[in-house]
Amino acid sequence: MKELLQVNGLVKAFGQAQAVKGISFHIQEGRCTALLGPNGAGKTTTIRMLTGLLKPTAGSIQFHGLRAGEDRRSLLGYLPQSPAFHNWMSGMEYVVYAGRLCGLSPAEAKQRAKELLERVGLAEAAKRRIGGYSGGMKQRLGLAQALVHRPKLLVMDEPVSALDPIGRREVLGLLKELKSETTVLFSTHVLHDAEELCDDVIIIRSGQVALQGALPQIRSEHRRPIIELKLEEHAPSLEWAAGFEQRTSADERLSATIEEIERQGTMLRLTVKDMDKARQALTEELAKEKVRFSRLEAGYSSLEDLFMKVVGE
Amino acid sequence: MSAVKLMTLVRKEWLEQLRSFKLIWIPLVFALLGIMQPLTNYYMPVIIEKAGNMPEGAVIEMPVPSGAEVLAGTLSQFGMIGLLILALAFMGAVSGDRNSGAASLVLVKPVSFLSFILSKWLGMMTLLWGALLIGYAASWYYTWLLFETVDFAPFLLSYVLYGLWFTFILTAVLLFSTLLRSAAGAAFSALGLALLLTALSGIAPKYMGWSPSSLTGFAYEAVQGGFDASASFGWSIGVTILLIAAGIAGSSALLRRQPALD
Ligand SMILES: Nc1ncnc2c1ncn2[C@@H]1O[C@H](COP(=O)(O)OP(=O)(O)OP(=O)(O)O)[C@@H](O)[C@H]1O
Ligand SMILES: [Mg+2]
Numbered sequence: 001m002k003e004l005l006q007v008n009g010l011v012k013a014f015g016q017a018q019a020v021k022g023i024s025f026h027i028q029e030g031r032c033t034a035l036l037g038p039n040g041a042g043k044t045t046t047i048r049m050l051t052g053l054l055k056p057t058a059g060s061i062q063f064h065g066l067r068a069g070e071d072r073r074s075l076l077g078y079l080p081q082s083p084a085f086h087n088w089m090s091g092m093e094y095v096v097y098a099g100r101l102c103g104l105s106p107a108e109a110k111q112r113a114k115e116l117l118e119r120v121g122l123a124e125a126a127k128r129r130i131g132g133y134s135g136g137m138k139q140r141l142g143l144a145q146a147l148v149h150r151p152k153l154l155v156m157d158e159p160v161s162a163l164d165p166i167g168r169r170e171v172l173g174l175l176k177e178l179k180s181e182t183t184v185l186f187s188t189h190v191l192h193d194a195e196e197l198c199d200d201v202i203i204i205r206s207g208q209v210a211l212q213g214a215l216p217q218i219r220s221e222h223r224r225p226i227i228e229l230k231l232e233e234h235a236p237s238l239e240w241a242a243g244f245e246q247r248t249s250a251d252e253r254l255s256a257t258i259e260e261i262e263r264q265g266t267m268l269r270l271t272v273k274d275m276d277k278a279r280q281a282l283t284e285e286l287a288k289e290k291v292r293f294s295r296l297e298a299g300y301s302s303l304e305d306l307f308m309k310v311v312g313e
Numbered sequence: 314m315s316a317v318k319l320m321t322l323v324r325k326e327w328l329e330q331l332r333s334f335k336l337i338w339i340p341l342v343f344a345l346l347g348i349m350q351p352l353t354n355y356y357m358p359v360i361i362e363k364a365g366n367m368p369e370g371a372v373i374e375m376p377v378p379s380g381a382e383v384l385a386g387t388l389s390q391f392g393m394i395g396l397l398i399l400a401l402a403f404m405g406a407v408s409g410d411r412n413s414g415a416a417s418l419v420l421v422k423p424v425s426f427l428s429f430i431l432s433k434w435l436g437m438m439t440l441l442w443g444a445l446l447i448g449y450a451a452s453w454y455y456t457w458l459l460f461e462t463v464d465f466a467p468f469l470l471s472y473v474l475y476g477l478w479f480t481f482i483l484t485a486v487l488l489f490s491t492l493l494r495s496a497a498g499a500a501f502s503a504l505g506l507a508l509l510l511t512a513l514s515g516i517a518p519k520y521m522g523w524s525p526s527s528l529t530g531f532a533y534e535a536v537q538g539g540f541d542a543s544a545s546f547g548w549s550i551g552v553t554i555l556l557i558a559a560g561i562a563g564s565s566a567l568l569r570r571q572p573a574l575d
Contacts, residue, residue, distance in 0.1 A: 048573070055571075073422060074423040080418070100317075101423075102423060
């Protein structure tokens with residue numbers, strides 16, 4: 001697998017505050033990568049540095065496979081978080097214009113624009129002024145203009161965040177097709193979107209990489225066995241739960257099998273080290289103390305749990 | 314820089330001027346200004362008479378202006394109202410695209426920053442030189458109808474000199490619209506510069522001969538036929554062209570340093 005992009009120690013400071021504090025990652029050709037992080041994590045800032053719109057304070061961005069003297073922008077397709085066009089142009093005119101700026105011939109640009117507008121579902125509206133487009137239509141037009149020159153790397157900033165559930169499904173479907181054609185990097189704050197589309201994730205939090213790697217690998221590396229216990233509204237049972245939580249940290253036998261207990265109302269969530277032993281210990285307790293529980297479930301932590309943990313700290 | 318991409322950008326500027334009707338109303342205003350000057354000059358005695366307040370039997374003696382004087386008057390009208398209109402029309406040339414984010418989408422394409430700036434500049438120039446020509450030619454025609462013929466050569470020379478002064482100020486508008494976020498700020502700065510240079514030329518013409526603002530004076534002289542190319546004439550042309558080139562290069566450098574606003 002060939003490397004397409006290498007980012008090293010990227011820093012961006014706005015005055016005193018650092019929005020991006022030394023991010024490093026690389027992107028393999030043909031992979032789909034999600035830049036995942038909560039609001040204000042620095043996703044947009046990072047992406048704008050990749051596109052060259054923002055000058056990094058420090059660090060380097062290297063594109064491989066760039067011929068000598070070639071503009072790196074010719075490899076890039078970029079869809080901003082909220083794309084702005086010339087509202088007096090029609091969708092068709094804009095995509096042709098974008099194609100011409102990327103060096104396509106008039107005939108090629110026209111052909112490409114037609115294909116792409118069809119593909120993003122704007123064939124009907126192609127002749128209408130962009131000023132009259134809805135937000136979702138603008139997002140799709142943004143995608144069409146980003147793809148016009150068949151970029152090697154498609155960079156998108158929150159491509160589906162502003163869409164309604166239906167638009168979201170449509171664009172996600174489109175991206176699924178696209179990722180087999182080109183390398184994709186997109187940012188999102190929704191883990192689910194990343195899981196659905198991506199091979200790799202880079203989780204960032206307050207300007208730093210918190211975790212990165214291939215999704216299946218992250219999933220298996222950070223997977224923890226957990227037991228969930230739901231109690232009834234029954235005072236002695238709830239008392240037991242509070243006591244059990246305290247005892248666990250003190251009792252050696254318990255703390256050897258149970259790593260962590262979270263209690264929320266009638267829910268008890270145990271992250272365990274050894275599932276068999278923990279199960280044994282817990283069921284003994286439950287029987288001895290006559291705890292009234294309504295549900296007992298053993299399983300594994302999800303990526304969502306990991307994400308919340310990484311991001312929430 | 315690629316000529317094809319530059320032309321694509323320029324064509325977009327023209328299309329925008331057409332769709333926003335700038336391509337129509339600006340030449341129209343210039344044509345109106347150009348016609349108004351000979352007309353008001355011609356009917357001035359009648360107008361004053363009709364305005365009344367004249368004692369009974371008073372005779373109004375007004376010297377009939379020469380054709381060249383009428384044209385010089387037209388130029389000075391262009392220099393005030395025309396310049397104001399052009400500056401307002403183009404004050405958001407770069408800042409508008411940048412503030413809306415439309416510039417980001419263009420500047421992530423393999424397009425040189427100089428092309429982007431040059432396309433804006435060329436778009437301004439075609440409209441400026443075209444509107445000025447239409448307005449000035451209209452004035453020339455009505456002057457011929459109502460007063461007398463003015464020779465072609467002085468007409469053309471004064472047109473070019475005045476156009477060069479306008480080019481200088483519009484380049485300043487472009488530079489300020491790249492430098493400042495506010496469109497109004499760009500217009501005021503450029504018009505302020507025009508006023509300042511004109512005032513300085515008025516106060517100390519001896520020391521301001523090299524200034525672009527002395528081009529207006531040369532244009533008035535040129536149309537009235539009393540023009541002899543002095544040393545300061547060459548200086549002012551050279552300095553103006555140099556400053557225009559510097560303005561374009563400066564705008565391009567500013568854009569390169571900060572392609573998008575953050
Ligand atoms: N021009 C700027 N000047 C000052 N601070 C900025 C600027 N742009 C971004 N920041 C700050 O940098 C941090 C990261 O912003 P950024 O827009 O990259 O976040 P994000 O991850 O894209 O968030 P979101 O999900 O809300 O889009 C934020 O704290 C923000 O306030
Ligand atoms: Mg963002």
